[in-house]
Amino acid sequence: MGRSHAGRNRGDYGEVMGMENPSEPQGTALTPDEWRGKEIFFRNFHTKFTYSWDTGVAIGHFLEALKAGKIVGRSCSGCNRVLVPPRMFCELCFRPTDDWIDVLDTGVVNTFSISYVNNDASRREQPLFVAVINIDGASPGMGFLHLLGEVDAEQIHVGMKVRAKWKPAHERTGAITDISYFKPSEEL
Amino acid sequence: MRKVAVIGAGMTKFRHRMLETGRELSFEASRAALDSARMDIKNVDSVVLGSAPDAFDGLHMKGEYLLDGAGGSGKPYTRVYVGGGTGVFIPAAAWWHVASGVSDVVLAVGEEKMSPLQPHPQYAFWSIFDQFLERPLGVTLLWIFSLEMRRYMSVYGIKEEDIALVAVKNKGNAMDHPSAQLPMRITVDDVMKSEPICTPVKRLDVSPTSDGAAALVLASEDVARKYTDDPVWITGVGWNVDTTFWTNRDLCYPEYVEKAAMMAYKMAGISNPRKEIDFAEVYDPFDYKELHHMEGLQLAKRGEAPKMTREGITQRDGDLPINPSGGLLGVGNPIAAAGVMKVAELFWQLRGEAGRRQVKKPVHRGLAQAWGDLMQVGTVVIMER
Numbered sequence A: 001m002g003r004s005h006a007g008r009n010r011g012d013y014g015e016v017m018g019m020e021n022p023s024e025p026q027g028t029a030l031t032p033d034e035w036r037g038k039e040i041f042f043r044n045f046h047t048k049f050t051y052s053w054d055t056g057v058a059i060g061h062f063l064e065a066l067k068a069g070k071i072v073g074r075s076c077s078g079c080n081r082v083l084v085p086p087r088m089f090c091e092l093c094f095r096p097t098d099d100w101i102d103v104l105d106t107g108v109v110n111t112f113s114i115s116y117v118n119n120d121a122s123r124r125e126q127p128l129f130v131a132v133i134n135i136d137g138a139s140p141g142m143g144f145l146h147l148l149g150e151v152d153a154e155q156i157h158v159g160m161k162v163r164a165k166w167k168p169a170h171e172r173t174g175a176i177t178d179i180s181y182f183k184p185s186e187e188l
Numbered sequence B: 001m002r003k004v005a006v007i008g009a010g011m012t013k014f015r016h017r018m019l020e021t022g023r024e025l026s027f028e029a030s031r032a033a034l035d036s037a038r039m040d041i042k043n044v045d046s047v048v049l050g051s052a053p054d055a056f057d058g059l060h061m062k063g064e065y066l067l068d069g070a071g072g073s074g075k076p077y078t079r080v081y082v083g084g085g086t087g088v089f090i091p092a093a094a095w096w097h098v099a100s101g102v103s104d105v106v107l108a109v110g111e112e113k114m115s116p117l118q119p120h121p122q123y124a125f126w127s128i129f130d131q132f133l134e135r136p137l138g139v140t141l142l143w144i145f146s147l148e149m150r151r152y153m154s155v156y157g158i159k160e161e162d163i164a165l166v167a168v169k170n171k172g173n174a175m176d177h178p179s180a181q182l183p184m185r186i187t188v189d190d191v192m193k194s195e196p197i198c199t200p201v202k203r204l205d206v207s208p209t210s211d212g213a214a215a216l217v218l219a220s221e222d223v224a225r226k227y228t229d230d231p232v233w234i235t236g237v238g239w240n241v242d243t244t245f246w247t248n249r250d251l252c253y254p255e256y257v258e259k260a261a262m263m264a265y266k267m268a269g270i271s272n273p274r275k276e277i278d279f280a281e282v283y284d285p286f287d288y289k290e291l292h293h294m295e296g297l298q299l300a301k302r303g304e305a306p307k308m309t310r311e312g313i314t315q316r317d318g319d320l321p322i323n324p325s326g327g328l329l330g331v332g333n334p335i336a337a338a339g340v341m342k343v344a345e346l347f348w349q350l351r352g353e354a355g356r357r358q359v360k361k362p363v364h365r366g367l368a369q370a371w372g373d374l375m376q377v378g379t380v381v382i383m384e385r
């Protein structure tokens, strides 16, 4: 069955002024039962696109370094920054960056969250510890998103010093997940 | 530049799932805005439409799909997009059509139909993240909000309870909005006890996903004066976008929102926003965002928006009412439509037509703001009567 909508109930122009606005808004809310397909028509569709992204110059090199067990950044002599993640141009100076710089595999938790949801909003059985890690050797405030491990939820704090936990060399593929997670580098 | 007025506004209900298609919702909002301006589509010179990622609808060329519903068929028509910032960017883009003299009358439409995507609209946001550095970690949009909220709390020593006051206020304000999806009388305790999603973000800290549309009619001064004795003027617009490398900036403070606001303040001749802005519709997809944005907009000093909230200054009867509409937290968050709803609220408040939502003090100048993409864009509109 097709459900008819609520019907338009607009007044003539004279009624609009001086009333509480928006007056009598249009639109027909669906109930959960209607949505589940019992009372209105649906057309369901599923698609699958497949992409193959080349990793590019800067991130390609960054991933190559991760495979070798190190983190690299890119320096800009225009603003004297060490950019992590690296890019081949500086967006502020708008010039090519200059050199590859080995930075450290340690850093500081800039901010963190304990995630109880997956990316489709479903609940996780085990929460995931996520953080932005400022990387030692990069310019202040430069870091990237990663996971935390070997730590209890209550122990995690902003400012916590951490070190990369690398996958064994033979398991690394040139991916951000070549680092399994970051773990505390000092006694908590 | 020519003076630009807003002479009509309209919107649909905002609901989690609506029967109407995006095209039908766009029509209802556009028709309501034209009716309130006492205009017909033949009076409209051009149309600006905004809608967020195509992935919600599963319809590429969504702008073209929505064209007929937005009244754009056979006219100069533009779809604009800056993520969550789109809703307030739509009237900014419509403004430059009129200010430049290209058009005398512009219909500005925001539409969002989030409900089609299964199992949850959140899933579409996965595709906004870096495909090499972030997606392999299982990232969700909720992570970045929770990371930003934590950073904000940590740098300024702000408590979750203070942030929860925003959700209590806005969901309460929405009790008086005829389009509202989540009007609620709740307490700080309810927010604190709601289900944790990504700490410190809990269920009641978050706005809902929604279907809905909203629209405005903008006109040049000579046209506006023909149609109304009571035009509301757009006196400032601003927008600013920072790098997508969001892990390279301090999330405690939105500098790009400050830059967008400064652009709008300069245009409007405002030097002391805290004194010169009477009320504001500030982007609130999460409760902490209202506070974060008040600071970026210079309506509060850094870290002090929670104090103003605690003191009641941001209530409808306060000295600086914030989100008298009920905001995204209460009215709902059909992304691009939600931003337009905020500008529509300025229109209604400035004309004294907001009914039970009308703020207590007399208001002459209001500000609406939106925010989005990868925590990198600010959009601002200032209106005066």
Ligand SMILES: [Zn+2]
Binding pocket: A076, A077, A078, A079, A080, A081, A090, A091, A092, A093, A094
């Ligand atoms: Zn540089």
